[in-house]
Amino acid sequence: MRAYADNDYPADHKPDWKVIAGLWPYLTEFRGRVIFALSLLVLAKLATVATPIALKYIVDYLDQNRGADMVLWIPVWLVVAYGTLRFGSTLFNELRDAVFARVAERAMRRVSLRVFRHLHQRELAFHLDRKTGGLARDIERGTNGISFLLRFTLFNIVPTALEILMVSGILLVVFNITYVLAIAVAVVVYVVFSIRVTEWRTRFVREANARDNQSNSRAVDSLLNYETVKYFNNERYEAECYDRDLEDWEQARLKNRLSLATLNAGQALIIGLALIVIMAMAVREVANGEITLGDFTMINAYLIQLFIPLNALGFVYREIRQSLVNVERLFKLLGDEPVIVDKSNAPALSVQQGEIRFEQVRFAYRPDRPILRGVSFTIPAGHTVAVVGASGAGKSTLARLLFRFFDVNEGRICIDGQDIREVTQDSLRSAIGVVPQDTVLFNDTLYRNLAYGRPGATEEEVHRAARMAHLEHFIRSLPDGYDTRVGERGLKLSGGEKQRVAIARVLLKNPPLLILDEATSSLDSLSEQSILSALKEISRQRTTLVIAHRLSTIRDADTILVMDGGEIVESGNHDALLARDGHYAQLWQQQHQTRSAD
Template identity: 35%
Template sequence: MSETRRQPQPQGGMGMGPGARPGMGMGMPVEKAKDFKGTLKRLTGYLMPHKVALTAVFIAAIISTIFNIVSPKILGQATTKLFEGLLAKYRGVPGAGVDFGAIKHILITLAILYIISSVFNYIQQYIMASVAQRTVYDLRKQVEDKLSRLPLRFFDSRTHGEILSRAVNDMDNISSTLQQSLTQLITSVVTIVGVIVMMLTISPLLTLVTLITIPLSLVVTIGVAKRSQKHFVGQQRALGVLNGHVEEMYTGHKIVKAFGFERRSIDEFDKLNEKLYESGWRAQFISGTIMPLMMFIGNLGYVFVAVIGGVLVTQRAIQLGDIQAFIQYSRQFTMPITQLANIANIIQSTIASAERVFELLDEQEQIPEAVEAKVIAEPMGAVTFDHVQFGYKPDVPLMEDMNIDVKPGQTIAIVGPTGAGKTTLVNLLMRFYELNGGRIMVDGVDITELRRGNLRSMFGMVLQDTWLFNGTIRDNIGYGREGATEQEIIQAAKAAHADHFIRTLPDSYDTVLNEEATNISQGQKQLLTIARAILANPSILILDEATSSVDTRTEIYIQKAMSELMQGRTSFVIAHRLSTIRDADLILVMNHGSIIEQGTHEELLARNGFYADLYNSQFTTGGTIDSAIEARESQAAI
């Protein structure tokens, strides 16, 4: 099936992955969760089945970080050995020299530590990737199962983009955070604690000097983040508007060409692009100053450590190698602090995404299937509406007492103005919506006693708005019945008068329709949907002005094919042109959700009521119901 294109979404911050810098995304706008603690607790619950693996990740992260932290101290010992040997030789001490054997032993030990640290880091990343993907797999599966259980009301009240955003973008956000930021969080905390401990073992005084720079770093980070925040918000807004304009111009490019709108479209794009540029470069420039400022502050600390450390070395209060190790530790110290600030930003965004996913999972589901569902083995097509009551809102009834009795094989035409309830009647029949009162029966069986899949398999639909998916023509027709053979598909296409045009295409039945099926005409698309309905061979047909998109000659062929298809089947025809339903067994005239008239064409004309007025006025107003109603209302007003 064709997939709605997902527009690129500005992110609220990025993990410190390969190529990332500390401070990246620090000023990015973050959507905050309404219930941070509750959502975090619920998300943590999805990690509980992996407690053993997470414990292993935690231990591996600690071991890897500890070995990485100890390394500068050992490297400092090599420097001390080298300095002491050279100094003794310079002073002329007999037999003095550099103890290369000791240095070699230190370097081998150092190499082993680095290897062990890398191995445990690999183990940590490997296990966490598995845990993260399995957790998101379970969560994504729950979302998919939930979507299949949600009523049509849910999808009608939300845009497809909003639903996709929760099922795809928010899920990706959770996935990347679990895989990258959690391990980074552990590593950063352990690094900060470990570095402070190691610095204290070397020199409490130098440690105090280094810690003094922390408040200054926080002030700079918070200040820059606040200044860049408004520009990132503007960038996000401008990007959304620009994406909307590009998508609109792309999907409607034929209209743009037809009406000579190219110049105005380009000018509008340039204007929106300029806004995005202005917001973007300001946001990136201001947030980009975080790293240079942090380096400046770090260098200040480095200068203080070097000066004070040099004095301590001259006083023999500290070894030269320890100064080298301490300088490395001071370099390592600022990095995890910046990372923690960045992770806090990311986690806020992730919890907001998780909250949106959980809101979807908590949506009210459709009424469960009957425990002991009945099955209509050989449906005849009898349909009864028994005192049906329905409203999209509980306090606004649309149908208050609808009664219809349809015999097997009858053709029922449903007419009425836009909003009269024609499509609603079909939705209720297929149980896309649940009744507020009364019942609907098929062959004497209440539809609530049937499984929805079994109920809907009795119906074949040909709508005015064609629905085709990205795939071959053969697959689109074959969607009507699972397991249909090649010959059956071709026979259905011939019955719908689609075989000829299909064979004129370069790849015949293997022609791939694009996402919007724009590589064939609207009339050809309608022929394919009719072929699909013919292949389905349903007991009950629902036709929504199925021939409205084809030319007059093709319409004659289609009406013949539909007449043959409708033989012996119950058919509900939603009509927009009254001339097409004169031969119907029963015509239901609807207005404001109620059936105001019903009978055959001749009976309704003889009553000289609403239907008769519509039928007589349509020939002077273009032949459609809506135009006839407008004319009728205008005459009434006069």
């Protein structure tokens, strides 16, 4: 699925109005609340429609009793009724919103959680290809779009249509059909004009949004690269580029404003002409004595009540149209099924010994570029097997396949004789601990990042894991200790400190199987030795697969596999491979010479 941004979503894309039907499950969860909210909506509209009638009787009573002895309590009670109806209309609308709030907010919550879970179920390939910014905007706009559609479809379009029908019925019964026809013609012309002009000006709205995004991106990018700008004395150049973007934004905004003025002026013209025609009809009938002054007032009040909600039709239509597109994207995202799924009634993985076996495994990320070509090897229970080789040989792919980020194309991977495709992903990943090459931390406290290895762990267990990972001394040196915030992606910590956090997490998780994926490749020699001692501690009594770049880190491995071109070309321990004077010996010699030169 492609996540479109404001400025690259196809302008000719038409929203699918069937999307509204997909919102029905979110209404049925609180069916009683929805029915109650709709009842309050009807009561609010009845009060609104009855208000001009009360006003009519006030005016008629005052007009007919002008200059005569007047019974004071009658107009007083009519005024009280008029005020009560106005208050009732507002009260019922507010109660309606309060009752329906739970429905809309729960719908947003349900969808957000559903999308969140769905994204975590998606395969690694999806997350490698995604545009995080566009994906986040799709989720945000989609959930907000659901709330907007629920509210405005039920509480703007439906009430307006209901009010038009009620008013038309009253005018038809009390007066004559010409008023109904005049209002119907005005409403149809108004709606058609608003929809057509809104469709026309949508491109200007999109263009303004695109130029706004472009200018903001330029400003943010320039400020984030403040030091680079200073290094090359390019302040003036950056300002000129930003001003060009702002000029484009200014022109786009101008077009947007002018098109909006056209829409508003056209709507006002239609309303004005409708008022002139209908009020002229009423004036003629008042002059002929066919209707009273109160009737005239009632007709005027009804026209005002009808055209106030219609006045926002252009905005409402545009927003509903955009919300439909946003919700459609969100439902499309939810409709894309994960590639890696559990088989029906798959059992949980049972780890008795912890033997790992790759059997004639073939795999390719793309059909035209094979990565693994019939790889077979076994890691006996409790042993450590290291895999080395040049970049692109397929080392890290072995770890990804074992963790089932991807499924093999041919062959199989077994743990204690169980094909990992036949067991649940949850049980498989619970049994494997990973110390990755690049440890990414959450922007939270050090304690919470450590406890992430097992969120239910006690404080003492977290502290013990930190001690075993040789983090205790470092944490004590921090002013805030375990409450120190590590920053975005853990950037406030050094590479070695982040690696120790990763090791502590795995110790806390305490899995029977372990993957060390180039866990020391980015560290200096001093940090490397400290990390290696911690790694030896956690790999003791565990079946361990080590993906290594620095050969010095895997000298003590039980078996070393040398990969080249997606195949295992050598295997044995460190001394035996050196004696063979093959691929491994060449790699060792190259790294030894590089270190000596450094």
